[in-house]
Amino acid sequence: MNGPLATRELDRLRRRFRGDVILPGDIAYDAARRLWNAMLDRRPAAILRPTTAAEVATAIRFARDRDLVVAVRSGGHSVAGVVGPDGGLVIDMTAMQGVSVDPAKRISTVGGGELLGALDVAAQAHGLVCPIGVIGHTGVAGLTLGGGVGRLQRHFGLTIDNLVAVELVTADGRTVRASETEEPELFWGLRGAGWNFGVATAFEFRLHPFGPDLHRGVRIYPAAQAHEAWAVFEAFARSAPHAVATIFGIDREGPTVDTPDALAGQTIVYVAFNHSGAPEDVERDTAGLRAGPSPVSETIGNSSYLEVQGAHDLVLGWGRRSYLLSTNGNGLSPAALDQLVDLVATSPGEGSFSITALRGAIADVPEDATAYAGRAAAYDLSADIAWTDPNLDEACRAWARQTMAAVEPDRALGRYANGNSAAGPEVSRSIYGDAKLERLRTLKRSWDPDNVFHLNHNIAP
Ligand SMILES: Cc1cc2nc3c(=O)[nH]c(=O)nc-3n(C[C@H](O)[C@H](O)[C@H](O)COP(=O)(O)OP(=O)(O)OC[C@H]3O[C@@H](n4cnc5c(N)ncnc54)[C@H](O)[C@@H]3O)c2cc1C
Structure with missing residues (x-):
């Protein structure tokens, strides 16, 4: 059913439901239907905000009795873009916090x-x-x-x-x-x-x-040194201690990496890390990252963990359009790296590519212990693009697909579900693999x- 809900039905629902019932035309409706990704401009038939598990059950029954499509929403950050169906019912969990x-x-x-x-x-x-x-x-x-x-x-x-x-x-x-x-x-x-x-x-x-501190650093290189920087990263990631998280990125003016003036407007590569172990181990544990060419800029030091965690909340705030694709991988061919640098340089929006080292404690858990698939993979390979002009929607999505095609030969089992805007039966199969599916x-x-x-x-x- 996609039409408006009858007043009589809603009155009956309100008698059993203490939380907000928000409908098209209500003052709260536009704010309540809004999602992090501005591409998702959906108009549900009703948004229900339960305050107890019993009210969640009431909301599910209400939707099912009327054949309404059910969406569940918490933070509204769905990468897969699936949380607010036109004409459906949203069970909005934002009143159940704490x-x-x-x-x-x-x-x-x-x-x-x-x-x-x-x-x-x-x-x-x-x-x-x-x-x-x-x-x-x-x-x-x-x-x-x-x-x-x-x-x-x-x-x-x-x-x-x-x-x-x-x-x-x-x-x-x-x-x-x-x-x-x-x-x-x-x-x-x-x-x-x-x-x-x-x-x-x-x-x-x-x-x-x-805590309370996290030791972290970012080394930035011009794209011309992408291969040397990658070699340092790859060698380091292969045997990095569990306490070190590290990422190799290709970016232009990225929201999460400050490009130095000397490279303003150019494509850069960076190697970033954080060390969450004992302060006295930082020097020893990160020595491998200091090999290779000198970076154009290097930021390094201790910051409060909470400050680091909140540092990008504003720049990655609500309101932009976004598309993200990712896969697990075990390496990156030199040809793919060249292609990625070119693709980031020519992306229609703010396109970036990142390679995050996985393993460590993630791989210490047996593969069969959870539905999450691909614990043995060395890397998460992600193409991420953000933009504001709706006219660029198709070009930006096509860019992400083309970028992922460049690393297709480097794929390993699994794809992080929360890192994929594309959804559908084949995507689910590639996230979980045949046996887990x-x-x-x-x-x-x-x-x-x-x-x-x-x-x-x-x-x-
Ligand atoms: C800016 C940004 C930063 C991100 N950073 C990270 C990161 O650092 N690490 C990471 O792993 N992922 C990250 N993600 C991806 C994120 O984990 C997923 O998009 C996640 O699904 C968002 O959850 P949500 O509750 O905010 O989204 P929602 O849009 O509310 O929901 C997302 C999905 O979860 C379902 N869902 C929501 N609430 C419930 C519930 N209570 N019960 C059952 N199902 C529910 C929805 O139906 C939908 O399928 C990020 C995404 C964005 C946009």
Whole structure:
């Protein structure tokens, strides 16, 4: 059903639902339907903001009884662009926030609609941390249910590797708790393909003693030295200690790297790292990165972890158009590197390419332990483009596809679900691989046989 909802039905819903019910025409509607990516200009039939798990169940039933497409939304940062269906019903979790920390047990309980920044701040108040993503206004739910990568994952594992339990409202309105011992198969699927099985109303995470500082550095080179810089990065990444996260990037005026004046307007390559271990180990652990040519600029030093985590919240704020594609890989051919430099130099928007070293603690977890696939991969290879002019939409998406084609020969098993704007059956297959996809389909048939939760990297039942 795509027409407006009848007043009588809405009145009945409001009697059972304490949270906001926001409809087209309401003053709050335009703000409530807005999503991080400005390309996603969707007009749902209703946006419901439940305040309890029982209200989430009411919202699911309301939608199902009327054949309304269901979308679930927390931080609104969906890379896959699937959260606000035209004419459908959005279950907007933003009223279910809150973070509590038990410092003795080193456990945090987080509301299903909470944002990353709140978890960082609450955990750091006790000298603790959960490895999460790098932008504070991203939703905990969407990020966690796909895996969760960021600055500390080589040290402490993916976000899902620190997940103790999830409280979930399922397609039939039941509230279940999934953990290693409660619904363990569901818990397996929630860790990598989680948006498929219900609405997460709360998460429990394991925390680690950490902080308050992070040691970090960025070395910037002209693109003409891309091969020398890559050789340094590759040799270092091959045996980097778990406490070092490192990334090789190709960029122009990137929002997250300050280009030095000497290279203003030019394509650059950079090698960035952060060291999350003991300060006295930094010199030894990062020595390999100082090999090779001298950079044009180098920034290095300690910063507060919370400051680093919030540093790009504004430059990567809401309102721009965005498209992102990524894959796992085990290397990068010299020809691909040349192509990538040319593609970044000529991108129609702000195009950049990054190669993030994976492994470390991510690879310490057995491949079969979670639905997330590709723990043995050396790198995440990502093409990222942002722009503001709607007339550039197709050119920018085509740029990302062309850029990923350049690294296709370097692909390895798996693709990070939360790093892919393209969605569809073949994308789901390449994210999970054949064997995990089959196991997920069996799980989906148990928990959501009608595919109520399909606006995601979908597992068709
Ligand atoms: C600026 C930016 C920075 C990012 N940085 C990182 C990063 O550092 N690391 C990383 O791993 N990823 C990162 N991502 C990707 C991000 O993790 C995914 O886009 C994620 O899905 C966003 O979650 P959300 O809750 O904000 O999004 P939403 O758009 O609200 O939802 C995304 C998906 O999750 C589902 N979902 C949302 N809430 C729930 C819930 N409570 N229960 C069940 N399903 C739910 C939705 O249905 C949808 O399929 C970033 C994205 C952006 C835009």
